[in-house]
Amino acid sequence: MPLLEEGLSIDAIAAEVARSPSTVSYWLKRHGLKANGARKYGPKPALDHDSLAALVDRGLSVPAIASELGCPPSRVRYWLGRHSLDTRQSRNRATARAALLEGQRIVELSCRRHGETDHALEGRGSYRCARCRAEQVAEHRRRVKRVLIDEAGGSCRLCGYARCEAALQFHHLDPRHKDFHLSVRGITRSISALRAEAAKCVLLCATCHAEVEAGASTIELFYSPGWIRTTKT
Numbered sequence: 001m002p003l004l005e006e007g008l009s010i011d012a013i014a015a016e017v018a019r020s021p022s023t024v025s026y027w028l029k030r031h032g033l034k035a036n037g038a039r040k041y042g043p044k045p046a047l048d049h050d051s052l053a054a055l056v057d058r059g060l061s062v063p064a065i066a067s068e069l070g071c072p073p074s075r076v077r078y079w080l081g082r083h084s085l086d087t088r089q090s091r092n093r094a095t096a097r098a099a100l101l102e103g104q105r106i107v108e109l110s111c112r113r114h115g116e117t118d119h120a121l122e123g124r125g126s127y128r129c130a131r132c133r134a135e136q137v138a139e140h141r142r143r144v145k146r147v148l149i150d151e152a153g154g155s156c157r158l159c160g161y162a163r164c165e166a167a168l169q170f171h172h173l174d175p176r177h178k179d180f181h182l183s184v185r186g187i188t189r190s191i192s193a194l195r196a197e198a199a200k201c202v203l204l205c206a207t208c209h210a211e212v213e214a215g216a217s218t219i220e221l222f223y224s225p226g227w228i229r230t231t232k233t
């Protein structure tokens with residue numbers, strides 16, 4: 001109980017946790033604890049901001065700071081929180097600075113979501129979590145595909161299938177062109193470029209697409225005011 005470790009009185013703890021002093025007193029008794037004023041030892045001095053910040057700036061972890069100060073990690077964690085200091089961020093900064101000086105393109109840093117993972121150097125001279133980036137690219141592609149699918153009518157031109165976007169594909173009408181994939185590895189094209197490409201395609205489900213490719217179905221085209229008629233043979 002860090003508040004007790006700080007040697008706060010019942011009134012001070014009550015103010016800290018926004019409960020009435022009688023509630024605090026009740027729970028202290030339930031747990032066999034005593035607040036300051038009722039105990040022999042004086043309050044432990046606060047870990048002051050500046051000396052904590054200096055240790056954090058050196059890129060030390062919570063356990064390292066705790067052993068430096070000779071106190072339990074829970075106490076360090078409590079005061080880091082009180083002073084809004086973040087060891088993860090400053091450790092990242094220190095590691096990134098060193099890696100940048102050495103010209104490293106990939107460095108292991110701590111990501112808030114993914115923990116210790118590879119971070120890749122980006123244009124602006126900062127490192128970014130590779131997994132966060134991959135997720136964001138995938139999400140961007142899903143969103144763009146949803147827009148293009150909607151614009152292409154939202155369902156398979158041959159059978160009307162629309163249940164799962166992952167099973168809908170863009171088939172190029174001009175056989176000289178390759179079928180169009182949104183997920184060209186490593187390339188994120190602009191929405192307008194993708195739109196122009198999608199306009200030369202017809203939306204098919206995976207099954208109809210396979211049939212068309214195998215010659216079992218044909219797509220008849222009528223370029224009358226902007227629509228395409230497709231037929232199954």
Ligand SMILES: [Zn+2]
Nearest residue numbers: 111114129132
């Ligand atoms: Zn991440």
Ligand SMILES: [Zn+2]
Nearest residue numbers: 156159205208
């Ligand atoms: Zn279909």
